[in-house]
Amino acid sequence: MNKTDIKSLDLQELTEYLESIGEKPFRAKQIYDWIHVKLVSDYDEMSNLSKTLREKLKDETELINLGVIEERISAVDGTRKYLFGLSDGNIIESVLMKYKHGNSVCISSQVGCRMGCRFCASTLDGLERNLKPSEMLDQIYRIQKITGERVSNVVVMGSGEPLDNYDNLLRFIRLLTDDNGLHISQRNITVSTCGLVPKIRALAGENLQITLALSLHAPNDQVRRELMPIARTYELKDVLEACQEYFEKTGRRLTFEYSLVKGVNDNLQEARALADLLKGHQGHVNLIPVNPIKERDYVQSDKKAIQSFKEYLERKGINVTVRREMGRDISGACGQLRRGFLSSEMKESEGKV
Numbered sequence: 001m002n003k004t005d006i007k008s009l010d011l012q013e014l015t016e017y018l019e020s021i022g023e024k025p026f027r028a029k030q031i032y033d034w035i036h037v038k039l040v041s042d043y044d045e046m047s048n049l050s051k052t053l054r055e056k057l058k059d060e061t062e063l064i065n066l067g068v069i070e071e072r073i074s075a076v077d078g079t080r081k082y083l084f085g086l087s088d089g090n091i092i093e094s095v096l097m098k099y100k101h102g103n104s105v106c107i108s109s110q111v112g113c114r115m116g117c118r119f120c121a122s123t124l125d126g127l128e129r130n131l132k133p134s135e136m137l138d139q140i141y142r143i144q145k146i147t148g149e150r151v152s153n154v155v156v157m158g159s160g161e162p163l164d165n166y167d168n169l170l171r172f173i174r175l176l177t178d179d180n181g182l183h184i185s186q187r188n189i190t191v192s193t194c195g196l197v198p199k200i201r202a203l204a205g206e207n208l209q210i211t212l213a214l215s216l217h218a219p220n221d222q223v224r225r226e227l228m229p230i231a232r233t234y235e236l237k238d239v240l241e242a243c244q245e246y247f248e249k250t251g252r253r254l255t256f257e258y259s260l261v262k263g264v265n266d267n268l269q270e271a272r273a274l275a276d277l278l279k280g281h282q283g284h285v286n287l288i289p290v291n292p293i294k295e296r297d298y299v300q301s302d303k304k305a306i307q308s309f310k311e312y313l314e315r316k317g318i319n320v321t322v323r324r325e326m327g328r329d330i331s332g333a334c335g336q337l338r339r340g341f342l343s344s345e346m347k348e349s350e351g352k353v
């Protein structure tokens with residue numbers, strides 16, 4: 001029998017669940033508070049519950065907790081990278097970045113990914129499975145608990161395509177922003193997508209105030225298709241129309257992510273095409289010097305090319321920043337830590353045979 005995933009229930013559902021097992025409804029608020037505010041990882045820490053109730057909950061529910069497999073702390077900027085173990089043996093990674101405006105956590109939304117972006121390490125072995133809302137939440141809960149510092153911003157930019165795990169993502173956002181829980185402001189949450197048009201349109205209708213980031217990476221369909229297989233399914237024109245709908249319905253400006261790959265999308269002709277493409281769109285461009293992965297031969301653009309690309313966009317009145325690389329001393333971004341770990345495990349087990 002599948003046990004109830006208690007950390008994925010909202011307060012209303014938890015109340016109904018407790019009633020269904022013959023408990024008083026006020027217990028729900030107490031338990032919700034232990035899970036989502038005090039962030040405890042064991043029913044035995046819930047000291048205002050009777051032992052009988054704690055035992056009953058242990059029998060009938062699953063309290064999802066991630067185990068820390070590895071923690072790396074950057075000596076350069078205090079960035080921390082975590083490898084977390086899930087109860088089925090899968091492994092995911094999350095990152096804590098420290099900024100002046102607060103602590104930001106980058107979480108994974110899936111184990112692996114099926115979008116196939118050419119430069120991305122998370123997708124090399126395809127999708128393993130979706131993460132549950134509780135598994136997304138617990139990346140933040142564990143990090144806040146370990147550091148003892150409040151997490152104020154969350155970016156869903158780790159492994160996985162969040163809009164390919166839509167229902168769980170929405171439930172996660174509602175739990176994370178619930179004022180009975182950690183109560184992180186919707187405006188401090190960013191969801192990054194490779195551009196699943198129907199899902200962007202659906203998200204526009206959810207009455208949320210989160211920031212949507214679109215992985216653009218090219219100024220036209222031809223270059224985009226080279227880098228991102230999803231561009232064969234959705235044309236840029238339709239992706240940008242969906243983004244415009246998101247802006248109109250929510251009033252939230254978009255972020256356009258553009259990873260600069262030497263000789264592929266980084267010359268001034270492309271900067272010009274990008275400026276034209278984004279004319280009339282409310283948003284901000286985030287240039288990301290591509291993080292080379294060993295399985296592909298993409299190379300980071302030269303500093304000079306990045307600067308010229310940026311200056312060109314600025315001259316065209318586009319709001320643009322170059323993403324600062326965080327935690328460079330503790331292994332690359334975007335699924336590379338997990339991948340490094342899995343392949344070293346594999347080598348080890350091969351060695352044993």
Ligand code: SAH
Nearest residue numbers: 120157160161192193194215259290291334
């Ligand atoms: N699936 C989501 C989240 C992916 S990760 C999406 O596609 O947006 C967040 C961003 O990092 C995306 O823009 C992604 O394209 C980019 N990215 C992935 N691997 C990268 C790499 N090796 N170098 C630079 N950017 C990368």
